Amino acid sequence: MAQLTFSDIQGFVLSSYAKNMPCANYVLLKITDVKTCRNWLATIIPQVTTGVDRKDDYCLNIAFTATAFQKFGFTADELITFSVPFQEGMSTLTRQQILGDDGDSAPARWFWGNEENPVDVLLLLFAKDEDQLDEQLAIIKTGIEQPSGVQLIKSLSAGRQPDTKEHFGFLDGVGQPVIEGTDQKARQLRRTGHATELKAGEFVLGYENEMQKIDPLPAIKRMPEFGKNGTYLVFRQIEQHVHSLWNYLKETTTDANGQSNPKDEEKLAAKMIGRWKSGAPITDHPDADPNPSGVNEDNNFNFAASDKSGFGCPVGSHIRRTNPRDSLFDDPAVSLLTVKRHRIIRRGRSYGDRTQDVYKNDGKERGLHFICINSNIERQFEFIQQTWVNNLNFATLDHETDPLIGHRSEANLFSIQGCPARTRIHNLPDFVTTKGGAYFFMPGMEALKELAK
Numbered sequence: 345m346a347q348l349t350f351s352d353i354q355g356f357v358l359s360s361y362a363k364n365m366p367c368a369n370y371v372l373l374k375i376t377d378v379k380t381c382r383n384w385l386a387t388i389i390p391q392v393t394t395g396v397d398r399k400d401d402y403c404l405n406i407a408f409t410a411t412a413f414q415k416f417g418f419t420a421d422e423l424i425t426f427s428v429p430f431q432e433g434m435s436t437l438t439r440q441q442i443l444g445d446d447g448d449s450a451p452a453r454w455f456w457g458n459e460e461n462p463v464d465v466l467l468l469l470f471a472k473d474e475d476q477l478d479e480q481l482a483i484i485k486t487g488i489e490q491p492s493g494v495q496l497i498k499s500l501s502a503g504r505q506p507d508t509k510e511h512f513g514f515l516d517g518v519g520q521p522v523i524e525g526t527d528q529k530a531r532q533l534r535r536t537g538h539a540t541e542l543k544a545g546e547f548v549l550g551y552e553n554e555m556q557k558i559d560p561l562p563a564i565k566r567m568p569e570f571g572k573n574g575t576y577l578v579f580r581q582i583e584q585h586v587h588s589l590w591n592y593l594k595e596t597t598t599d600a601n602g603q604s605n606p607k608d609e610e611k612l613a614a615k616m617i618g619r620w621k622s623g624a625p626i627t628d629h630p631d632a633d634p635n636p637s638g639v640n641e642d643n644n645f646n647f648a649a650s651d652k653s654g655f656g657c658p659v660g661s662h663i664r665r666t667n668p669r670d671s672l673f674d675d676p677a678v679s680l681l682t683v684k685r686h687r688i689i690r691r692g693r694s695y696g697d698r699t700q701d702v703y704k705n706d707g708k709e710r711g712l713h714f715i716c717i718n719s720n721i722e723r724q725f726e727f728i729q730q731t732w733v734n735n736l737n738f739a740t741l742d743h744e745t746d747p748l749i750g751h752r753s754e755a756n757l758f759s760i761q762g763c764p765a766r767t768r769i770h771n772l773p774d775f776v777t778t779k780g781g782a783y784f785f786m787p788g789m790e791a792l793k794e795l796a797k
């Protein structure tokens with residue numbers, strides 16, 4: 345088993361801080377003068393939370409895009425040691441096509457991360473309450489206003505939500521793998537009844553991964569192991585059209601007499617996601633939410649033995665596409681092995697106020713600051729998005745994409761498998777729009793210090 349150097353790994357790789365730090369802000373910066381920026385970075389580094397820090401007031405972490413490393417003077421030979429999607433950037437045409445970012449989600453329309461608003465540096469700030477968040481944010485902003493070599497592009501609030509649900513109303517953050525060599529397994533087992541422990545190299549560079557290999561380590565001349573203990577961080581600001589989802593559910597479940605049926609609406613939503621609002625897996629609870637007013641973090645289920653055909657959890661639902669578990673191929677063991685190579689750790693948080701009325705368009709933007717970490721963007725995040733979420737022919741399906749977040753232009757259908765026949769619902773609109781995004785590299789502490797030299 346890998347012996348991780350926790351003191352060299354940024355704390356965010358190992359923890360979402362969600363339990364103690366419900367408030368967050370993501371500060372996006374552009375480097376304007378690299379020499380001054382190195383000095384500014386040197387003042388930030390002592391505050392960066394590592395894997396051994398146990399803080400209870402606030403945490404700070406930092407990550408960089410490829411353009412930052414260009415400004416730091418990395419040569420072409422050095423930059424090519426980083427992963428290709430990272431080098432290219434999320435808003436380039438190739439990545440745009442892979443991710444399905446077109447129409448309203450096209451990078452040209454983004455608030456940040458595109459040609460008009462490029463970003464170099466991401467500061468992730470977490471705090472125990474709003475006062476602490478405001479205080480730390482003010483300190484950071486004052487530091488930036490001095491000659492710092494960086495300029496503020498955006499400060500994205502992820503505030504505090506009233507509960508652990510995302511804006512559509514469902515518990516989020518349940519299905520997560522844990523990192524071998526950490527203490528996450530026991531906690532995950534206690535919380536969800538199940539833990540998929542993956543090799544550290546899936547999430548921290550420099551260690552063996554699920555292919556019994558070590559993913560390429562970014563290297564620079566001054567520091568051949570620059571990438572060690574670092575990871576790639578994917579950030580996408582995804583707007584959620586809550587009223588579109590719930591009006592669609594209402595219209596689709598209204599009976600021939602014009603009678604709406606809230607129970608059917610909720611069931612259809614649960615079929616699309618694969619879990620009830622409480623988080624309870626629909627594969628184990630096909631008829632109703634067993635815990636409608638509570639939280640159910642059960643993650644101890646598979647599909648092959650009990651729900652192969654998708655009569656409980658539809659084959660194309662959000663959780664079955666993003667983690668097909670043992671149902672990808674006929675052989676469950678081969679499925680599990682394959683799926684292990686395409687996992688991410690999600691670390692996102694909701695932004696914007698919770699709506700008062702899910703059917704009403706109140707004109708306010710709300711959504712998910714989707715953040716995930718992985719060692720190999722192509723094999724993990726992009727694979728999930730391209731080969732599972734947006735695959736028109738995922739598993740046995742035809743002309744369908746993820747009913748919640750899928751790309752719609754060629755496909756707006758969703759099949760709900762059933763006996764004697766499946767039900768197919770039509771004309772799904774877009775329930776989400778990408779509003780910004782970038783691929784970042786989150787270096788280990790030693791590499792950070794090297795950058796500041």
Ligand code: HEM
Pocket residue numbers: 510511512514515516517518519520582583584617619662663664666667688711712714725728729733749776
């Ligand atoms: C606004 C956008 C999104 C919303 C509202 C959303 C919502 C949810 C919800 C409610 C769950 C079930 C609870 C849980 O297991 O955490 C879930 C699971 C998951 N989502 Fe998303 N999601 C979004 C975007 C994405 C994206 C962009 C990806 C990756 C491409 C993704 C990957 C996953 C994964 C891997 C799981 C866990 C599946 C499992 O292990 O069973 N999600 N999401």
